[in-house]
Amino acid sequence: MNRFSLSGRAATLAVVAGAPRSRSPFAAAGARFLRNRAALAALALLLLIVLACFVGPLLLTNNAIDSDWSAISLAPTAQGAHWFGTDELGRDLLVRSLEGGRVSLEVGLLGTLVSGLIGVAYGAVAGYAGGRIDAVLMRVVDMMYAIPYMLIAILMMTLFGRAFYLVVLTISAFSWLDMARVVRGQTLTLRTREFVDAARATGVKPLTIVARHIVPNLLGVVVVYASVTVPSIVLTESVLSFLGLGVQEPMTSWGVLIEDGAQKLEAMPWLLLCPATMLCVTLYCVSFVGDGLRDAFDPKEH
Amino acid sequence: MALLEVSKLGVRFARHDGGPVDAVQDVSFALESGRTLGIVGESGSGKSQTVMALLGLIAPNGTVTGEASYRGENLLHMRTRELNRIRGERIAMIFQDPMTSLNPFLTIERQMTETLQLHRQMSRRAARMRAIEALESVRIPDAARRIGMYPHEFSGGMRQRVMIAMALLCEPDILIADEPTTALDVTVQAQIIELLRELNRERGTAIILITHDMGVVAGLCDDVMVMYAGRTVEQASARALFAAPRHPYTVGLLNALPRLTDASDAPLRTIPGNPPLPGMAGAGCAFAPRCAYALDLCRRERPILKEFEGGVRACHKPASEIAGLRVEVQA
Helix, strand or coil: CCCCCCCCCCCCCCCCCCCCCCCCHHHHHHHHHHCCHHHHHHHHHHHHHHHHHHHHHHHCCCCCCCCCCCCCCCCCCCHHHCCCCECCCCCEHHHHHHHHHHHHHHHHHHHHHHHHHHHHHHHHHHHHHCHHHHHHHHHHHHHHHHCCHHHHHHHHHHHHCCCHHHHHHHHHHHHHHHHHHHHHHHHHHHHCCHHHHHHHHCCCCHHHHHHHHHHHHHHHHHHHHHHHHHHHHHHHHHHHHHCCCCCCCCCCCHHHHHHHHHHCCCCCCHHHHHHHHHHHHHHHHHHHHHHHHHHHHCHHHC | CCCEEEEEEEEEEECCCCCEEEEEEEEEEEECCCCEEEEECCCCCCHHHHHHHHCCCCCCCEEEEEEEEECCEECCCCCHHHHHHHECCCEEEECCCCCCCCCCCCCHHHHHHHHHHHHHCCCHHHHHHHHHHHHHHCCCCCHHHHCCCCHHHCCHHHHHHHHHHHHHCCCCCEEEEECCCCCCCHHHHHHHHHHHHHHHHHHCCEEEEEECCHHHHHHHCCEEEEEECCEEEEEEEHHHHHHCCCCHHHHHHHHCCCCCCCCCCCCCCCCCCCCCCCCCCCCCCCCHHHCCCCCHHHHHCCCCCEEECCEEECCCCCHHHHHCCCCCCCC
């Protein structure tokens, strides 16, 4: 028995037959993304690079550490499967580029994840709370902006030694600032939307409103912004490594390889060109994918 | 004791330059159980802010004064936690624009069950069943399937039905409808008003209807409060008000209704001029600059709200002279 039933006269509307299957806004954005050829190609290439970096070193006969004494400072060649050549210690550059790529991508993805989590939580709370809380939280962000991250990075590395997790930590500690600002701005406009008022009017708690009503509406912006953050973090890591502050030998990264290659550019140009090309291609792909996501989430494209 | 009793309600906003803006001043009304109250006035007359204040939805730069008691509990001095027990549960609100009142990223089900899980501690499954019933009661066809859809898959009228269904979930004592039909087609408007009427008659839900459509008020409301520039200018039963408006502004609003007997090319009868900007009203009656019957006194001194034949009015002009200004209205 329907306890809500009303006997009245208001017209009952005809049932719409065969209405299309329900689709969430995310699914709709996904479908739009899949129609974007350029972004799709970039995504495929990116996945290929990621796969190669993580799985490739396991499949190749050479490894990143051992020297091949019969092949020192070799230009790219089929001999001994040194497709990218070798460095002056006879280490295979292809494997080292893949290994370095794995480290760089790990830093990039982990850093983006951490900065995204902190940035979204921080920005959404600041934007939704507003007033004094917002002012205090955002002044903290402003203060952090004023600290030169390079100085902190140098300090951390000299105090605690060069370690992978320290690189991620240092980069994440600063890269969430932009995300927090973007998210806060977006939250400020979302906060005035009527569905947030409606949620408040039905007695939903503030933190629940942030988590359930604000954050899902932010995800489009966050995903797009994250795709910009990945390359910036990979580049930051490269810069740190280039300055000798990044990961430690024999571990390597694209930054380390490029630094190394840059010093021997005239004698062995492949040492620079091979890892640099991989880095550039990866960053281009991420940017393309990010552009595609932005278009897919753009309400004007609907 | 009335279900909801509001006295001397005021809402004041702080401007960026620090100056105060009074959006609502000295508003009092009482709502008995099962009654319907219409709050009428032009845009910016403080109608929405009045009810937003009751539910603690005023923007952070606003302060609320006066008293508003729901069953003897003062809503205005409550902590958010206490207020959350009442809003959504005992007093529900539907908003003007159904296109933006629903979260575009959540299914209708998720948004409806949220209220029930919150106030009734229902399981997800029970809440879903209840939500489907509520959707059926507002005549959403195929509710069991549609409940899994997203807001963008509903038309405006359907979304407003969803909003009403959501408001009904906890069977509130009071339903506040803030211009529920403004964003809808005329034919859909009629259906929504009909729905509200049934709700009031069959379940005894008291309704506060905010509107600037006098026709809607005539069709639905027992009592009417007319607001202008943040103040009540006239308050009476709908019957009395439509039969004999006692304030020049009310007369103007009623005259502005187009009538079937008008020639089709006759110009609409508007009230000349615009309402004063908030905080810009002078010492006299805020309506005086637009009032055809304003006396010198009106510009100097603000008329106070006085009891008059079962209602209240705020006007210096004797009511007998205003009643004569009335134009025939089909209520």
